[in-house]
Amino acid sequence: MIQAHCNIVPPDILYEIIKQGKTAEEKEKAIRTLEISESLRTQRTVLTRIHDLRAPKVLEKRRIIYDANHAEDIFSLPGTPRRSETDSQDTGDGDVDNCFINTGRVYDFFKKVFKRNSIDDDGMLLQSSVHFGTDFDNAVWTGSQMVYGDGSNVIFRKGSLTSLTVTAHELTHGVTGSEANLVYRGQPGALNEHMSDVFAIMCDQWASKETTESSDWLIGRNILLGSGNGLRSLKDPGTAHPSDKQVSHMKDYHTGMRIHYSSGIPNKAFYVTCAEIGGFSWEKAGKIWYVTLRDRLREYSKFQDAADITFEVAGALYGKDSDEQMAVHTGWESVGIDAKLLSARAVNLDTKTRILD
Numbered sequence: 001m002i003q004a005h006c007n008i009v010p011p012d013i014l015y016e017i018i019k020q021g022k023t024a025e026e027k028e029k030a031i032r033t034l035e036i037s038e039s040l041r042t043q044r045t046v047l048t049r050i051h052d053l054r055a056p057k058v059l060e061k062r063r064i065i066y067d068a069n070h071a072e073d074i075f076s077l078p079g080t081p082r083r084s085e086t087d088s089q090d091t092g093d094g095d096v097d098n099c100f101i102n103t104g105r106v107y108d109f110f111k112k113v114f115k116r117n118s119i120d121d122d123g124m125l126l127q128s129s130v131h132f133g134t135d136f137d138n139a140v141w142t143g144s145q146m147v148y149g150d151g152s153n154v155i156f157r158k159g160s161l162t163s164l165t166v167t168a169h170e171l172t173h174g175v176t177g178s179e180a181n182l183v184y185r186g187q188p189g190a191l192n193e194h195m196s197d198v199f200a201i202m203c204d205q206w207a208s209k210e211t212t213e214s215s216d217w218l219i220g221r222n223i224l225l226g227s228g229n230g231l232r233s234l235k236d237p238g239t240a241h242p243s244d245k246q247v248s249h250m251k252d253y254h255t256g257m258r259i260h261y262s263s264g265i266p267n268k269a270f271y272v273t274c275a276e277i278g279g280f281s282w283e284k285a286g287k288i289w290y291v292t293l294r295d296r297l298r299e300y301s302k303f304q305d306a307a308d309i310t311f312e313v314a315g316a317l318y319g320k321d322s323d324e325q326m327a328v329h330t331g332w333e334s335v336g337i338d339a340k341l342l343s344a345r346a347v348n349l350d351t352k353t354r355i356l357d
């Protein structure tokens with residue numbers, strides 16, 4: 001089985017730079033990043049599974065950060081071990097240390113808030129390689145490990161790709177891969193992207209104790225050089241940077257739309273839900289979205305499924321017609337989707353609800 005492999009920098013942005021980049025250097029960096037990102041997509045999840053079968057099960061977080069030593073092919077991964085759980089001293093290498101700290105924050109977020117033990121909920125070893133390639137402008141979850149470039153300082157700031165929202169976004173692709181496993185195209189692909197943005201921003205807010213009101217709701221904050229505040233905004237999709245083409249309403253959606261554009265629709269629905277509930281996003285809205293991702297969504301789920309399921313899960317967790325359930329309805333309504341109880345339409349998703357205790 002090949003798992004969805006996401007790059008934090010979607011190809012769309014790189015295509016835009018190739019088309020409209022101001023300098024030859026900028027265009028060359030974007031072309032190179034596209035080529036290498038493509039080669040990283042070839043790793044297979046089955047290798048991870050075999051590796052995990054050999055590894056003893058553990059209940060604590062386990063991180064290993066490697067230095068890829070600027071190698072550019074997957075066969076040289078993971079590289080030289082630089083820092084792990086038993087060697088927690090700062091190395092003095094900013095990318096190694098940031099990656100170690102932020103990978104730990106993502107593990108702690110899922111463990112403390114959702115009682116989830118690593119990506120597979122079974123203590124999976126979190127392996128990351130930094131310093132991949134030369135001036136590589138991307139961060140990638142390959143299906144078995146994280147890979148980070150340094151950033152070229154032409155498109156992305158050097159060292160910015162190990163920042164928390166980037167790490168959390170990519171590792172959540174691993175979580176989605178081991179749960180709903182949403183296929184990486186069409187509306188299911190947009191939901192896959194959406195889940196990574198949702199858990200990334202919640203992890204960021206949780207780490208900084210930010211509320212719905214105080215957060216800027218930006219993924220990839222300050223990592224782009226030049227104009228723009230970040231890669232994506234859940235609060236105002238389509239406004240994060242000058243080439244941001246995310247949409248935030250079904251009236252602007254069309255079949256075949258790129259998934260990093262259409263993911264703005266469920267992203268906005270999540271933001272509005274959080275704004276309606278208020279306070280910390282992860283406490284209620286996060287719980288609803290987590291149960292939905294873990295237990296209810298399937299490979300080919302679409303936006304209407306996500307709306308109906310979150311609405312139903314909110315009712316199960318907080319009560320029928322509760323403020324929380326109404327907030328979910330308002331969230332989806334704001335993007336042009338009418339969330340209904342699943343019993344109101346004839347579907348059989350063969351699902352079981354395991355409500356969080």
Ligand SMILES: [Zn+2]
Pocket residue numbers: 006007008169170173193196
């Ligand atoms: Zn992604």
